[in-house]
Amino acid sequence: MTVTAVRKDPDRLTLTVEAEFDASVERIWQLWADPRQLERWWGPPAYPATFTKHDLAPGGRVEFHMTGPTGDQSHGYWDVLEVEPPSRILLRDGCAADGTPLTDMPINTIRVGIEEIAQGRARMSIEIVFPNTEAMEKVLAMGTEEGLSQAVGQIDAILAVETIRH
Amino acid sequence: MVVSVQTALPDFDPLFAALADHTRRDIVRRAISAEEGVLELAGHYPMSFAAVQKHVAVLERAGLITKRRVGRRRVVRTNLEALLVARRLLDQYEELWRARIDRMNELIAETAGAIDTGAKKESQR
Numbered sequence: 077m078t079v080t081a082v083r084k085d086p087d088r089l090t091l092t093v094e095a096e097f098d099a100s101v102e103r104i105w106q107l108w109a110d111p112r113q114l115e116r117w118w119g120p121p122a123y124p125a126t127f128t129k130h131d132l133a134p135g136g137r138v139e140f141h142m143t144g145p146t147g148d149q150s151h152g153y154w155d156v157l158e159v160e161p162p163s164r165i166l167l168r169d170g171c172a173a174d175g176t177p178l179t180d181m182p183i184n185t186i187r188v189g190i191e192e193i194a195q196g197r198a199r200m201s202i203e204i205v206f207p208n209t210e211a212m213e214k215v216l217a218m219g220t221e222e223g224l225s226q227a228v229g230q231i232d233a234i235l236a237v238e239t240i241r242h
Numbered sequence: 243m244v245v246s247v248q249t250a251l252p253d254f255d256p257l258f259a260a261l262a263d264h265t266r267r268d269i270v271r272r273a274i275s276a277e278e279g280v281l282e283l284a285g286h287y288p289m290s291f292a293a294v295q296k297h298v299a300v301l302e303r304a305g306l307i308t309k310r311r312v313g314r315r316r317v318v319r320t321n322l323e324a325l326l327v328a329r330r331l332l333d334q335y336e337e338l339w340r341a342r343i344d345r346m347n348e349l350i351a352e353t354a355g356a357i358d359t360g361a362k363k364e365s366q367r
Contacts, residue, residue: 078343078344078347079340079343082336084332084333084336085332091332091335091336091339093336093339093340093343095343095346097346097347097350098350099350099354103350104346104350107346107349107350113349116345117342117346117349118342120341200343202339204335204339
């Protein structure tokens with residue numbers, strides 16, 4: 077079991093997830109610090125993320141987009157507030173249109189903490205604070221869309237095979 | 243694409259705003275048993291009847307409680323379904339992060355030994 081604790085506070089609109097890995101703190105840090113590794117886990121398989129800018133430093137900016145099976149893209153960015161390699165990141169996660177932040181779109185705060193709990197074993201905690209339910213809906217709407225697109229993509233693939241057979 | 247999906251979703255803001263107050267959360271808890279009217283509820287709090295009435299009105303607008311006539315009284319009853327919506331939103335977001343952590347784990351397993359930190363781990367054995 078990788079995820080060791082989940083705390084949900086509907087009153088404070090906060091979700092905290094804790095996970096433990098058989099890896100060093102530095103290895104976990106690379107998952108965030110290396111954009112090529114970020115691309116492997118940020119988006120689901122049917123909606124892979126591409127990081128086009130990655131300045132993980134205080135005041136820095138990270139830009140990415142996720143591409144769906146039909147070529148549709150949704151853009152996002154992080155405003156990096158605090159960074160302490162290899163153990164701490166505080167960022168604000170928002171939506172963008174071609175790299176320009178959508179200021180009318182809500183932004184949520186993500187706090188990442190990585191600590192060693194034993195030799196070669198590390199704990200990562202992620203706390204997400206939503207400013208309002210609109211922010212939550214937005215992210216969840218994307219999730220739903222991803223799920224739907226994934227299903228639609230599979231149907232498309234099956235239909236394509238059928239077409240070739242005929 | 244996302245915007246069109248978003249507009250199709252119900253507006254949950256009044257729900258969370260209603261739950262953001264301690265007294266209102268307490269009213270929601272008490273009204274689960276659906277035994278008391280506004281007057282009886284007001285007796286539990288060190289504030290005026292009008293103030294409690296206002297809290298009840300906020301909860302009613304958010305769909306968290308309903309008033310139901312029982313004989314000659316109107317009792318306040320919690321709408322459990324609305325309460326579960328807040329919970330469900332966080333549940334869905336939890337799933338999103340669980341999937342991300344699974345992918346992190348796969349990535350770590352895949353690259354173990356192939357990168358510097360992995361090599362270091364090997365040499366320590």
